[in-house]
Amino acid sequence: MLLSPEGASRSLAAVFTPIKSRGLVDEVCGRIEQAVETGLLTSGQRLPNETELAAALGVSAVTAREALSQLRASGIIRTARGRSGGSFIADDVLPSRERALAQLHELSRLQIRDLALHYQAIAAACAGVAARRSDAADVATLRSFIPAADDDPPSWRLALSEFLLEVAAIARSARLARELIRLQADLGTFTLLPCADSGYRARTRVILEDVAAAIECHRPGAAETEVKALISATTDWLLAEQAKRYWPDDFDPPH
């Protein structure tokens, strides 16, 4: 229950392309990227060899080898030769601001808006049911995901996605939960960007408290409204940031 989205992917290449099942190789890569993002595997750590990896994930050795080579190409792992050789998690592997910005700038305003609408629809459905079904233990768990104002941006990003997953867990709908996990994977790393802004963090903390309170007091309408506001806070920030790429070079932005 406390885990982050399965298959969370850094790649935005697949967003808004027709849905096809990801190949096994992509699936293996996704698992490893997710393990890195959630801190299960850390920089410098040695990865199992392809035989061990294949056995652990129940895939063929060929698939494991291809996945390792794909991870190497995308800079997630590095390979050292020789006696102390093997595959290691790369040093600069955690989502960086530069990479997140690059991802954001690949998207149009329309894509961000549409993704947000879908995310709001699913999250609000979860919140409404969660407000009907919550008990005291659920609400205590939910509140444990509200991050402290001074937590670092990667922790904030993870906490926000886990908070929403917990709302889905309280709703007790496997379908909605799976849809939410898929949407979070589609969102990619650019949700890291607003988490570096203390104003955004302060606004978001208030909304998170309001969501938890509405779910605690069994107010489905309020829970839906607050969850939508939570996603709008992120979207509005991202749209404002994304709009900057259209500013002329000599433009002095209003403050």
Next chain:
Amino acid sequence: MSEATSAAGPSAASAEPAPVATAAEQAAVELDATIAGIEQRLAAWAAETGAALAAMSGKVTGTAVDKLIRPVVEELVQLPGGYAAGAGFIANAGLLGPERSYIAWWQGPDLEPVDALANFSPNSISRYVKAEWFRIPVETGRAHVTGPYVDFLCTDEYVLTFTHPVFARPDGPVAGIVGVDVTVQRLERWAMPALRRVGPRAVLANADGRAVVSAASDIDAGDLAAPDEPCRHYPVGRTFTVWSDAVAR
């Protein structure tokens, strides 16, 4: 089976006028037998696993744990008409290494390994210590049922997870847990006919009063429910109850 007049087992032969089990009582006994059956199988597995771990000479390895656990999981998940969607063992810190856990868990008829990547992490225990299905049997030394809940770690389904602590020595620390995942969907299929015989508003509820399977159309699995007095209460397994008449909370 559903004859209302059927006698209640051996006591029917005694001198006292035998209490006649109603169809509802008999249905509740059937439900209890199935859930208690899962719990007893798990307790026996925990005892076997503890004895086998105690008998391992030298350091316990992941390979040895896999070899010990996998045949039982295979038997459980491949049982025709069986209840297990997945099953396995998770080591407590200390068995294989100080901060290390070890997960030997498989799901589905093809025995897909679950979360096995975590076995390569030096701090893998952090992944399980907070989870109810691990924490409670380890802390209390007693069996536990978690859920129904959406299981993000394994099945992504709405499940019950039955877990039981494993002791390698009777007075020793908890070496790990064995567990079985049972999907609510599968449970509904076999529990619903019996539940309907208990009553049109009968509900199988967990210890928190949450509906697991419900005959009443306005109460769904996952909803909080309450007995609607006068209501007959039938214990089912260690922690569940069947209410003959329930209302949504």
